[in-house]
Amino acid sequence: MPTSQKKPIVVVTRKLPDVVETRMCELFETRLNMDDKPMSQAQLVDAIKTADVLVPTVTDRIDRAVLTQAGPNLRLIANFGTGVDNVDLDTARNRGILVTNTPGVLTEDTADMTMALILSVPRRLAEGAAYMRDPDNKWSGWSPTWMLGHRIFGKRLGIVGMGRIGQAVARRAKAFGLQIHYHNRRRVLEEIEEELEATYWESLDQMLSRMDIVSVNCPHTPATFHLLSARRLKLLKPSAYLVNTARGEVVDENELIRLLEAGSIAGAGLDVFEHEPAVNPRLLASDRVVALPHMSSATIEGRVDMGEKVIINIKAFADGHAPPDRVHPAML
Numbered sequence: 001m002p003t004s005q006k007k008p009i010v011v012v013t014r015k016l017p018d019v020v021e022t023r024m025c026e027l028f029e030t031r032l033n034m035d036d037k038p039m040s041q042a043q044l045v046d047a048i049k050t051a052d053v054l055v056p057t058v059t060d061r062i063d064r065a066v067l068t069q070a071g072p073n074l075r076l077i078a079n080f081g082t083g084v085d086n087v088d089l090d091t092a093r094n095r096g097i098l099v100t101n102t103p104g105v106l107t108e109d110t111a112d113m114t115m116a117l118i119l120s121v122p123r124r125l126a127e128g129a130a131y132m133r134d135p136d137n138k139w140s141g142w143s144p145t146w147m148l149g150h151r152i153f154g155k156r157l158g159i160v161g162m163g164r165i166g167q168a169v170a171r172r173a174k175a176f177g178l179q180i181h182y183h184n185r186r187r188v189l190e191e192i193e194e195e196l197e198a199t200y201w202e203s204l205d206q207m208l209s210r211m212d213i214v215s216v217n218c219p220h221t222p223a224t225f226h227l228l229s230a231r232r233l234k235l236l237k238p239s240a241y242l243v244n245t246a247r248g249e250v251v252d253e254n255e256l257i258r259l260l261e262a263g264s265i266a267g268a269g270l271d272v273f274e275h276e277p278a279v280n281p282r283l284l285a286s287d288r289v290v291a292l293p294h295m296s297s298a299t300i301e302g303r304v305d306m307g308e309k310v311i312i313n314i315k316a317f318a319d320g321h322a323p324p325d326r327v328h329p330a331m332l
């Protein structure tokens with residue numbers, strides 16, 4: 001590999017949308033996972049002993065132990081996902097294995113869901129919906145003092161990570177009358193700051209202590225693991241809300257739970273968790289939490305677009321070209 005004659009052997013670890021699988025089977029010698037059961041580490045090792053290309057997802061841990069057993073043909077890991085924290089990038093690079101991802105195509109969907117959580121938690125949307133659904137409740141009608149939440153219009157939103165998704169969140173939030181603040185490793189272009197009327201905070205600590213809502217939108221890398229550490233979470237105002245649609249590992253979840261239970265933070269909207277698929281039951285027990293099962297990018301359109309990106313990356317590679325969405329550890 002790559003040669004133009006031989007179709008590459010592509011192992012796909014999870015069930016993908018039918019249209020994506022059909023096209024993959026036309027183009028490559030594709031091995032699908034028809035029952036969609038996540039592969040064990042041993043099954044992943046087996047898969048990459050013979051594969052030319054592996055297509056994993058966030059549920060596969062492609063770590064050093066797996067990669068060091070890869071067969072000589074494995075040259076590309078075409079991740080079905082934007083985040084690549086499921087892949088040990090350094091080991092892959094040292095073994096000459098390219099890694100690609102699917103940037104851009106899930107930006108708007110993820111930003112929509114972030115906005116949905118920004119609205120849902122302060123306005124108690126999930127609580128209200130659950131009340132109406134519960135057959136034990138008999139709604140007695142409107143009341144002037146029942147189910148009161150907090151207004152978001154005019155409040156300060158602090159975005160941690162002002163990449164594509166962070167900016168898409170900011171655009172939506174601005175339309176809802178929120179004031180945009182952000183922390184990022186690098187300041188974004190002046191015209192973007194102007195468009196979003198965004199205030200840059202070089203100090204994450206200072207930003208956190210002044211925000212009404214904080215949205216986590218940075219990737220999970222070794223540098224962002226527990227970026228919202230116990231110390232930093234304590235800087236949040238007791239009236240503040242935290243929304244995370246990025247990765248659970250960016251937030252010290254134990255400390256978040258402690259603060260929620262102590263009433264030292266007003267609430268959290270979480271689409272991701274530190275130890276997925278395990279979710280700490282204390283989070284689910286809290287009225288202050290809206291928890292979703294990692295579904296921010298879960299639209300049919302988005303998943304088909306992600307598949308299309310995966311196909312383009314593999315096809316370019318198989319034809320001897322540089323795949324467009326190569327991930328370099330230094331980029332993260």
Ligand code: 8YV
Nearest residue numbers: 057058080081082083296297
């Ligand atoms: C994906 C995501 O569905 O792409 C990402 O980084 O977080 C998700 O929305 C998942 O990662 C697929 O591998």
